[in-house]
Amino acid sequence: MNIPSQITTLLAGIILTLISFWYGQNHNLLPVAASRNAASVDNLFDAMLTIGTGIFLLVSGILIYSAIKFRRQPDDISDGPPVHGNIPLEILWTAIPAILVLGISVYSFDVYTTQGGMDPMDHSMAHGKAHHPMAANPGSAVAATLVAQADPNQQQAESVLQDPATNAVREDIPQRKDAPALGTVSPRVGASPDNSGTPPQLVINATGMQYAWLFTYPGTEVVAGELHVPLDRDVLINLSANDVLHAFWVPEFRLKQDAVPGRQTEIRFTPTKAGEYPLICAELCGAYHGAMKTIVVVEPQEAYDSWLQSQQVASAETRDRAVAGTVHPALIAANPATLTDEQYLAPYAHDMGIDAAMLDQLRPHQSHS
Structure with a gap:
C-alpha cells in the first residue's frame, strides 16, 4: 500500500x-x-x-x-539533471x-x-563619570547618582559600603594598594522592574581578589570566606574587585555579575531552596583561577540568625586575640601567600603566649665581620 x-x-x-x-x-x-x-x-x-x-x-x-532516496544507482553513470536554484x-x-x-x-x-538588565538608571550610572567627592577615596562610598531623582537602592548601597568591616578588609588586602577607588556604578543584575526602587531585605558586601572571595555583613563586623543568606529573602550583593576582573556566578541561581576594580557592581536575588551551592569565579583572573571557588549556604532565617550571631562572637574573640598592627585575621585563611612571616604567624604566636620581646630573642643574631 x-x-x-x-x-x-x-x-x-x-x-x-x-x-x-x-x-x-x-x-x-x-x-x-x-x-x-x-x-x-x-x-x-x-x-x-x-x-x-x-x-x-x-x-x-x-x-x-536525501542521501538514501537520491543516491546514485550502481549502473548509473549519467550526469544529474541541470537544476538551477x-x-x-x-x-x-x-x-x-x-x-x-x-x-x-x-x-x-x-x-x-x-532581570534588571535594561534599567536605564543603572546604565546611566554605569557610563557616567563620578563627581561625588567621596568617590576619589579608597574604601569610600560610591559616587552619587547622576540623575535628579533619588534611588533608594543606590542610597542604601552607598551607606553599606561605608561599613567599617568592609573598609577594613578592603584596606588590609595587599592587592588593594594599587587598586583604583570605587567610582561609578555598573548595571545591576537580578533587580526586576517589580522591585526596582525597593530596598532589599539584606545587603552584603563581596570583595574579590586572587584567588578568594571575602564577604562582609554591614553593621556586624562579620568577615567570612563563604556566603550565607536566608531563605526567601531579597538579597543584594555589592561587588568589588581589588586586583583584576572577577565574576560572581552561582549556576543554581542562573545569575552572573562581574566584579570590576574601581567599580561597584550589584547582583540581586531571592533564594528559594535551602542547601549549599558552588560560587564560582567565571572570569579568567590568573594562574589559579580554577581554584577560586567557595559556597553559598541558603538556610532558614533562624539558622541564618544563629550563624550570624556565632560569627559575631567569633569575630570579637579573634579581634581581641589579634596582634596590633597586623592585617585583618580573616585574610590569613583567605590568601596567606601574600602575607609576611610576621603577619602570618602573629595570631598563632599570640595564642601560644609569645610576645614581641620573646620573638626578638628567638631571631638568629646577625653575624658581624
Missing part, C-alpha cells in the same frame, strides 16, 4: 514536533533552580532547546532521507530562520529586562 507523500510528511512533522517539545521540557541539563530569578532563564533555555532540537531533527532527517525554497529557508531569530531575540530581551 502506497501512503501519499503528504500524509507521510504530516506524520513526520507531528513526530518531530512531539519529540522536540518533550526533550525541551525533560532534558535535565541544568542544575537545580534555587532562586526566584531562575524560572525565566530556564523557560528561555527550554524554548531555545526545543527550537534547536526541532531544527536539528529536521535538517538531519532531510539529509539522511529554487526561489520559493530559498525564500522559505531564509524567512523561517529570520522569524525564529527575531522571536528568540525579543524573548531574550524580555528576560533580560525582567
Whole structure:
C-alpha cells in the first residue's frame, strides 16, 4: 500500500514536533533552580532547546532521507539533471530562520529586562563619570547618582559600603594598594522592574581578589570566606574587585555579575531552596583561577540568625586575640601567600603566649665581620 507523500510528511512533522517539545521540557541539563530569578532563564533555555532540537531533527532527517532516496544507482553513470536554484525554497529557508531569530531575540530581551538588565538608571550610572567627592577615596562610598531623582537602592548601597568591616578588609588586602577607588556604578543584575526602587531585605558586601572571595555583613563586623543568606529573602550583593576582573556566578541561581576594580557592581536575588551551592569565579583572573571557588549556604532565617550571631562572637574573640598592627585575621585563611612571616604567624604566636620581646630573642643574631 502506497501512503501519499503528504500524509507521510504530516506524520513526520507531528513526530518531530512531539519529540522536540518533550526533550525541551525533560532534558535535565541544568542544575537545580534555587532562586526566584531562575524560572525565566530556564523557560528561555527550554524554548531555545526545543527550537534547536526541532531544527536539528529536521535538517538531519532531510539529509539522511536525501542521501538514501537520491543516491546514485550502481549502473548509473549519467550526469544529474541541470537544476538551477529554487526561489520559493530559498525564500522559505531564509524567512523561517529570520522569524525564529527575531522571536528568540525579543524573548531574550524580555528576560533580560525582567532581570534588571535594561534599567536605564543603572546604565546611566554605569557610563557616567563620578563627581561625588567621596568617590576619589579608597574604601569610600560610591559616587552619587547622576540623575535628579533619588534611588533608594543606590542610597542604601552607598551607606553599606561605608561599613567599617568592609573598609577594613578592603584596606588590609595587599592587592588593594594599587587598586583604583570605587567610582561609578555598573548595571545591576537580578533587580526586576517589580522591585526596582525597593530596598532589599539584606545587603552584603563581596570583595574579590586572587584567588578568594571575602564577604562582609554591614553593621556586624562579620568577615567570612563563604556566603550565607536566608531563605526567601531579597538579597543584594555589592561587588568589588581589588586586583583584576572577577565574576560572581552561582549556576543554581542562573545569575552572573562581574566584579570590576574601581567599580561597584550589584547582583540581586531571592533564594528559594535551602542547601549549599558552588560560587564560582567565571572570569579568567590568573594562574589559579580554577581554584577560586567557595559556597553559598541558603538556610532558614533562624539558622541564618544563629550563624550570624556565632560569627559575631567569633569575630570579637579573634579581634581581641589579634596582634596590633597586623592585617585583618580573616585574610590569613583567605590568601596567606601574600602575607609576611610576621603577619602570618602573629595570631598563632599570640595564642601560644609569645610576645614581641620573646620573638626578638628567638631571631638568629646577625653575624658581624
